[in-house]
Amino acid sequence: MNETGKTGLVCDERCLLHDTGDHHPESASRLRAVYAWLKESGLAAQLVPIEAQPANQRWIEAVHNIHYIRKFEDACLYGLPDFEHTDNVICRDSYDAALLSAGGVLEAVDAVVSGRLDRVFCALRPPGHHAERDKSMGFCYFNNVAIAARYLQLQHGIEKVAIIDFDVHHGNGIQHIFEEDPTVLYCSLHEHPSFAWPGTGRDFEEGKGEGEGFTFNVPVLPGRGDKEYRKAVEMRIKPKVKAFQPEFLLVAMGFDAHADDLMADIQLTAEGFDFLSRTVVELAECCTGGRVISVLEGGYNPLTLPRLVESHLRILAGLEK
Amino acid sequence: MFVRDKMVTELVVVSPQDTILGTRRLMIEKQIRHMPVVEDGRLVGIVTDRDIRDAMPSLLFEEGVEPEVCKEIAEHIISDIMTPDPITISVVHTLQDALLIMYHKKVGAFPVVDEEGHLLGIIAIRDILKAFINLLNIEEPGTLLCVVVEEKPGQMKKVVDVITEENISLGSVLVARYWDEDHRALFPYLLTCNVATVKRKLMDLGFELIEPMDMLLDQVPVNEKE
Numbered sequence: 419m420n421e422t423g424k425t426g427l428v429c430d431e432r433c434l435l436h437d438t439g440d441h442h443p444e445s446a447s448r449l450r451a452v453y454a455w456l457k458e459s460g461l462a463a464q465l466v467p468i469e470a471q472p473a474n475q476r477w478i479e480a481v482h483n484i485h486y487i488r489k490f491e492d493a494c495l496y497g498l499p500d501f502e503h504t505d506n507v508i509c510r511d512s513y514d515a516a517l518l519s520a521g522g523v524l525e526a527v528d529a530v531v532s533g534r535l536d537r538v539f540c541a542l543r544p545p546g547h548h549a550e551r552d553k554s555m556g557f558c559y560f561n562n563v564a565i566a567a568r569y570l571q572l573q574h575g576i577e578k579v580a581i582i583d584f585d586v587h588h589g590n591g592i593q594h595i596f597e598e599d600p601t602v603l604y605c606s607l608h609e610h611p612s613f614a615w616p617g618t619g620r621d622f623e624e625g626k627g628e629g630e631g632f633t634f635n636v637p638v639l640p641g642r643g644d645k646e647y648r649k650a651v652e653m654r655i656k657p658k659v660k661a662f663q664p665e666f667l668l669v670a671m672g673f674d675a676h677a678d679d680l681m682a683d684i685q686l687t688a689e690g691f692d693f694l695s696r697t698v699v700e701l702a703e704c705c706t707g708g709r710v711i712s713v714l715e716g717g718y719n720p721l722t723l724p725r726l727v728e729s730h731l732r733i734l735a736g737l738e739k
Numbered sequence: 740m741f742v743r744d745k746m747v748t749e750l751v752v753v754s755p756q757d758t759i760l761g762t763r764r765l766m767i768e769k770q771i772r773h774m775p776v777v778e779d780g781r782l783v784g785i786v787t788d789r790d791i792r793d794a795m796p797s798l799l800f801e802e803g804v805e806p807e808v809c810k811e812i813a814e815h816i817i818s819d820i821m822t823p824d825p826i827t828i829s830v831v832h833t834l835q836d837a838l839l840i841m842y843h844k845k846v847g848a849f850p851v852v853d854e855e856g857h858l859l860g861i862i863a864i865r866d867i868l869k870a871f872i873n874l875l876n877i878e879e880p881g882t883l884l885c886v887v888v889e890e891k892p893g894q895m896k897k898v899v900d901v902i903t904e905e906n907i908s909l910g911s912v913l914v915a916r917y918w919d920e921d922h923r924a925l926f927p928y929l930l931t932c933n934v935a936t937v938k939r940k941l942m943d944l945g946f947e948l949i950e951p952m953d954m955l956l957d958q959v960p961v962n963e964k965e
């Protein structure tokens with residue numbers, strides 16, 4: 419079991435400077451509410467705090483095209499209102515926040531690989547799982563989880579990384595970055611792409627070339643909830659991850675599959691999310707010696723998000739009420 | 740959406756005197772399933788991979804087959820097995836025409852010819868599917884909404900106005916009859932992931948948003964005129 423004092427939390431107020439305006443779903447207030455609640459509930463004080471550092475560009479380049487990185491930096495410097503699509507609202511500080519968001523996950527990796535910590539949750543923004551090698555999508559600029567996976571391999575010599583994506587939207591970016599790579603397993607549970615953005619993640623997308631069989635998509639029909647998720651996790655996701663025998667586990671943890679989140683049509687309850695969190699712990703115990711890093715992706719209802727994050731963290735830390 | 744714009748014009752053709760064996764090889768090599776048969780520039784027939792298969796018993800490729808049998812089959816020529824005067828289509832037919840003819844005549848591809856019967860191209864079900872995938876925009880990232888509206892003028896406008904207010908691009912809109920007579924279902928495909936506000940505004944206007952799954956398209960009454 420997890421020892422007390424071995425669970426970390428990455429927070430960084432500078433991520434709030436990525437200003438998308440008050441009406442944007444991926445707004446600073448969403449993360450501000452999470453920070454406030456973690457403090458108020460007393461949970462933050464029970465976890466090891468980690469501060470983010472801007473990611474070294476070398477690691478961003480391990481995933482993203484250099485021209486794309488410069489183009490994004492320029493767009494922020496010039497003060498453009500959005501980047502590549504009107505969904506992706508930016509400000510002058512967005513580039514720095516994106517570097518911190520990616521860099522914070524790398525700090526978490528260092529802490530876990532060194533053995534200082536077992537589990538870390540990264541409460542940072544902008545999110546990452548939609549960002550493609552050379553394209554921003556769905557509020558995502560740098561693919562934080564993908565960058566962490568490459569960092570684990572290149573910097574720490576870890577060979578096999580499993581990524582589980584519980585965001586309600588398919589993580590097209592992560593899939594495409596690793597679809598030809600048999601060393602990274604990508605498993606995603608999401609609303610069916612005929613109904614939900616971005617329209618990828620169909621069950622016949624299973625990887626390409628050498629990576630065939632190392633992409634695993636489980637689409638769930640709109641209106642479905644805990645029962646279908648439970649079934650999909652038990653029957654599909656768990657066996658797939660266990661069979662892969664990963665050395666490290668990364669989780670793209672979106673909270674937008676919640677019933678009160680209007681960004682999609684999945685009806686997961688708080689208990690459903692607890693089940694997903696326990697699944698993360700179980701898979702980590704079983705496959706990676708307990709080591710896991712969970713990274714915030716979506717989750718857009720500011721009224722429900724803080725408590726969902728709290729509960730996720732409590733289960734990771736073994737501090738369930 | 741004319742056949743002209745979607746037909747394949749880089750053609751591989753055979754003549755009625757070509758051998759079946761040679762044609763088979765060509766079709767496999769070029770991955771062609773429908774081969775136009777042309778004489779003096781005019782279309783005289785079509786041969787499908789199925790015609791070829793039927794003409795060549797599989798035993799031909801097994802060992803120990805009588806050489807005379809092989810020789811006899813090898814001497815057969817395309818005019819023996821082709822479908823003469825196949826159904827054709829013209830460049831100014833629309834893709835909708837092509838789709839309906841394919842569906843009703845149970846044909847997988849059409850040669851496209853001019854008035855004198857000269858072969859200009861070929862259009863297959865796959866080309867038409869590609870056009871409709873583009874039309875629906877389903878390879879662009881987007882979110883599908885299902886809005887139930889009353890069957891009266893101006894409803895579509897209200898929905899589109901909300902989408903426009905939110906500065907969202909529309910990928911496509913489908914309209915379907917709902918199971919109850921006085922309602923229709925609109926399926927706007929929005930080229931954004933940012934749909935929470937649009938959904939809330941539509942609900943505030945009194946529109947019913949249903950799970951697209953509840954709109955069982957295969958249960959919608961259609962006119963079956965087979």
Ligand SMILES: [Zn+2]
Pocket residue numbers: 585586587672674715716717
């Ligand atoms: Zn999401």
